[in-house]
Amino acid sequence: MASQSVFEGWVARDESSVSGNMRWMSYEPKPFEETDIEIKVSHCGICASDLAHLRSGWKPADYPIVVGHEIVGHVVRVGSTVQDHKIGDRVGIGAQCKSCLRPDCAACSNEQEQHCKNEFVTTYDARFPDGNKAYGGFAKYWRGPGTFAFRIPDNIPSEVAAPMLCGGLTVYSPLVSNGAGPGKRVGVVGLGGLGHFAVLFAKALKCHKVVAISRSSSKRIDALKMGADEYIATAEEPDWPTKHANSLDLIISTISGAGFDMEKYLSLLDVNGTLIQVGAPEDPIPAFSAFSLLRENLKIGGSLIGSRKQAREMLDLASKADIKAWVEKRPMAEANEAVVDMGNGKARYRYVLVN
Template sequence: MAAAPKFEGWLGKDAESVKGKMEWGPYEPKKWTEDDVDIEISHCGVCGSDLHTLRSGWSPTPYPCVVGHEIVGKAVRVGKNVSHIKVGDRVGVGAQARSCLQPDCAECSAHKESYCAREMIATYGSVYPNGEGKSYGGYADYNRTNGHFVVAIPEALASEDAAPMLCGGITVYSPLKMNGCGPGKTVGVVGVGGLGHFAVLFAKALGADRVVGISRKADKRADALQLGCDEYIATDEDQGWDKKHQRSLDLVVCTVSSAKMPLTGYLGLLRTHGTFIQVGAPDSGEMPPINAFTLIGSGVKVGGSAIGSASSEIPEMLQLAADKKIKPWIQPVDMKDANKTVVDMEDGKARYRYVLVNSNYGKH
């Protein structure tokens, strides 16, 4: 049996760490079981969730933490109970590290592990039950995760491209697929950013007839059209946008998270019985109020979506990306510069996804 690797990474020790004050150091991963896989990390995407966790934005973070849940690397230790991964495989881990995985769980038994109500262990910042330890993420040399949530990376996908798909990509792919994105459908994407640019790429790859990018300002219009949008709406600058485009979309995926967003206008873009899906998650969780007559008047539906299933949707998404040669817009940076990258991410400089590249990879 392979020896346990030495776990070191960028530790966030308090809420100030989001200001570029993470510290590199050792930590103790969860206790090893034969259900686990140890991964030597080559790449890790930088997600907005990392910032929320570093500053305890969603809930108090159990410091110290190592964030990062868009992990790609090599399996270096594989538990006896893991059959779909072997040592040496190139693998990935997204935002979930474990669920209850019991056969009597309605969610886990139906490939809906990300909605399991019994146990939801995130890739970082979660405390395992029964004294097993804590989950630590991918701004590090190694990661340890339950094998059920470790996926093989298709050979045709570059590691730096696959990494941000494991959270940013699947967060929008899942609701697009679940809500019928495909030929004959028109899709709106609110927020052309880290998540939104993936939504455009995947909506086109799934065959949507028309994709409309929606953002406050016009400065991303050229990018949106280059990504594949057929049209672009700048809600702060295009006068009468809500009337002009009224009832023109079948599905809207909203990646922004502001209590001040023009939600009534967004809902008005939907055709009769259209669907609005929220994936952006603000620190406060607040959304603008919804007028009941906005829903009743056109029979629209409002819902939400979390990350997708590691056992079904993530492999399906990765294969689609490989088959369709989807190329996300990424900015590779050395993991040694993680602190600066977090600050740049907070300042909105990403176009559209930072990916940390581990210069320690293969040197252990």
């Protein structure tokens, strides 16, 4: 299939785009380099991050932008220096598409490319070192460095693989980095796109106990079907911090809304427990007492997506454990409607746009 010099996709021109005002139109991708590949997009997940960028929630967006960083498709063009991919391969692109990969970079040389300080480039709403824009996967094609493309195992359907490339990796990384596995008791705060992956991967990692934590009991049945051993509905159990105190070793918090009561969640951790925040609120998390940490020798941390090594390990685990994301396929033509539905909390638990 011939390479495209002009792409077509859903272009966001201002903050109103999050309300369903993206326009399908042509745009010019970055110039093709010999380190690049070009993908014909077949599937692209919708991430909460997409909504944040569309409305300039974290920072002013560099409009016009094309969002989408859970991309799966087939390679249609390969640069001469690319060694890992060939035309026809089914590959995926996640939230990061470039880092410096230099041996003198502390992050890249230690397989932590997501923390590169030199050439960290997100898959969209960003610029490459030469000033050209990075565009995402709400489109027919994607173009960018081949070093951040991942081969998709044959037994993982594209609509399942797509949301793993950001949503899945974002929770897989802190799980494995903090010892999730046999004997560990893991809590997952928030049962949305990220949270449902955290439950699925915690079970696949054979954690001793997995507890889903959400405001209401409306997702209890779903959580148990995903493999959760227990479920806590915080708005319906007034004494939940006391009733479940010291019952967990690790908490993965995926929520990004206001009103996160850190002290109550910390009370669930046993001695030497850890809470890792992966949800990215647009407002600060409310203050809490230092004694919440001191009394039980607790740790609080954060985690940004994951490394390329972890992405490959995650896809391998998903293949071997036959992990199935809970997704609803939507036509790419319905991207505006799907974005609005996502913002209204209707996804159960990830929308995937299909070309």
